[in-house]
Amino acid sequence: MPAFRHEVLVVGSGAGGAMAAYTLAKAGHKVLMLEAGRDYDPKTETPMFQTNGEAPLMGASTRDKNFGFYDATVDGGWQVPHEPYTTASNSEFLWWRARMLGGRTNHWGRYSLRFSEHDFKGKSRDGLGADWPFEYQDIAPWYDKTEELVGVCGTNTGLDDMPPSPEGILQPPPQPRIPELLVAAAAKKHGIPVAPMHRAVLTRPKDDRAACFYATPCGRGCSIGAAFQTTTSLIPMARATGNLQVITQAMVKSVDVDDNGRVVGVTYVDKHSVEEHKLTARVVILAASACESARILLNSKSRKFPKGLANSSGQVGRNLMDSTGAYLGALIPALKGRPRYNEDGHTANHLFIPWWGHKMQEKGDLDFPRGYHFEISNGFSQPGAWVGGNLQGYGPALKQDVRDHYGAYVGFALRGEMLPNPGAYMEIDDKVQDKWGIPVPKFHFRWSENELRQVEHGLKTARLLLETMGATVGDVPAAEKAISKGGEIIHEVGTTRMGSSASDSVTNQWGQTWDCDNLFVMDGGVFASNPHKNCTLTIMTLTMRNATWLAGQLDKGML
Known part of the structure; x- marks a missing residue:
């Protein structure tokens, strides 16, 4: 060559x-x-x-x-x-x-x-x-x-964690899904904001690229x-x-x-x-x-x-x-057995929870620095090999349980800041x-107490939101066990x-x-x-x- x-x-x-x-x-x-x-x-x-x-x-x-x-x-x-x-x-x-x-x-x-x-x-x-x-x-x-x-x-939200874009730069976001609206209502009760996720997916045609038609997994x-x-x-x-x-x-x-x-x-x-x-x-x-x-x-x-x-x-x-990464999800009773319809959207969450704690940190009300956000998993995603839940039995009753549970789960995936150590x-x-x-x-890696306390706070917040929506959650795992492995989030x-x-x-x-x-x-x-x-x-x-x-x-x- x-x-x-x-x-x-x-x-x-x-x-x-x-x-x-x-x-x-x-x-x-x-x-x-x-x-x-x-x-x-x-x-x-x-x-x-x-x-x-x-x-x-x-x-x-x-x-x-x-x-x-x-x-x-x-x-x-x-x-x-x-x-x-x-x-x-x-x-x-x-x-x-x-x-x-x-x-x-x-x-x-x-x-x-x-x-x-x-x-x-x-x-x-x-x-x-x-x-x-x-x-x-x-x-x-x-x-x-x-x-x-x-x-x-x-969209521009006016939130201090989401700087605005000039008029005409952002394309319109897709409409929220029903479970995301339920999350937004629960979060509002606790003074936690929910906003449209900004995502590099076209909702309007651009140059020779087509607009998303909400049909297939982006991954x-x-x-x-x-x-x-x-x-x-x-x-x-x-x-x-x-x-x-x-x-x-x-x-x-x-x-x-x-x-x-x-x-x-x-x-x-x-x-x-x-x-x-x-x-x-x-x-x-x-x-x-x-x-x-x-x-x-x-x-x-x-x-x-x-x-x-x-x-x-x-x-x-x-x-x-x-x-950092951690996850907590649960079955939401109000979503069980709801009518089927196309809820694909642009694959990932349409709404998310941005970090809302800057002012709390300025006041010294939190025991960890920096912040995290929640990505929400929900909706009628394409069925795969896993149907979810601890379902028992067989025959028509089991099939009905599967149908009732489909689309009834909401999960919160935490993504947070890590400080160098x-x-x-x-x-x-x-x-x-x-x-x-x-x-x-050759990699050396460890999380510090800053990240562990952050994840602990996030898991407690996720449990609060799930319980507000009527879920039975129980004890959350310890941060040391719940936190992702280094490199697992690929960031x-x-x-x-x-x-x-x-x-x-x-x-x-x-x-x-x-x-x-x-x-x-x-x-x-x-x-x-x-x-x-x-x-x-x-x-x-x-x-x-x-x-x-x-x-x-x-x-x-x-x-």
Whole structure:
């Protein structure tokens, strides 16, 4: 395979990589994108119209297909053939890899909540973690541009945890389901707000993408482009400029530097031939996901950078954070045996419970910092292999019980902020290599008391709401048992965090590494904190902003 000479080489094709490629290609710069997974075209490969009954095990999850046989992960998961990783003793961490063109954007939940002024300056409020090197007002115009480009449905709520979008940016949200209205009524009794979820699903047509028609699960991928994924939007849009070239099955081994320590390109392994190739580029952008980008940097050792590239601060791999997760659900008597009708909507919850506790924390009324939100599971979802409930008996009586229970459950999935702690980080395990001879990550992970107290509060709140709706809940599990495993929520960030000083961060506010001015990181690794809101919208927003700045630097000949 011939060597390529490009202005910009982007590693990764998900939220960060595709947005970087699109922004730079639109600005007239030549981009080469490397993707470690296979090529993927959701327009021809997505089984979105098939039912669970047509899938093996009725679509139930297995070790190889974590979210069922029709999930759009193709070759990805927490365990990927030939790509091991290790964990330290007394640690448990699950590392998700997508390994397909488009990365996790093919199968993410598409929840798209803006971070707020509370989220970017958390340390200034409570002294914990790290502040971001800019204010909300600096990034707000870029949220506007990203929401407009991506297509996000929702409404402005006036809540302090949900910054508003300009008029005309957000598309109309779908109508709430009956169980969600019941949740809203219960929450109102306790002064807890409920709001339409902001989601990257089109409810109106946009460019050549169709509006959602509320018929199939978004997790399978979306052949009509209504559910946002880079394979039906940013990547084809970037290719249309003539400035983007893509190589798939390209496993990046290292970022290469010259004798002066300046980045000159990358070395990658062709996963089919297992041959190494070197590519040269004026600028390299790592957007391979937080832990993969950190792995590449830590494996990129040289005489100039013996601890790994861009690691003079010692922060590469540190500050590993995931969202907290916990779940509590119950049967709601008022919903038993209700009439059947199409309640699919855009798959996920139409309403959710945003964080409402900022003022309580200011008063010192809560024993944990930061916040969480609740995603609501409910409704007549497509039946699968599990019918739910502790049902007894057989024959017509059992069938009637199943019918009565169908659509009568409400669940609350907690997603909360994790603060960085010294016990959560990744390093390189020099004793273990993947199939291509690349040393693998070794993960250390633990939750702190901050997260455990947060989950305890959330479980008690969920029980309160369920009981207000008439459910019998009983004792809630202890937070230590209920909290998710590290990596299980698939929101890992922070391993190459940005900051205002080279002494305690890896990049500046533009994602430009302090040690190498022509090396950038544009994925969740740059997050200085991990607010409870899902991270993808902010990854894309930061990347659009930072890639625009990079394009200006290239135009001026600064790099």
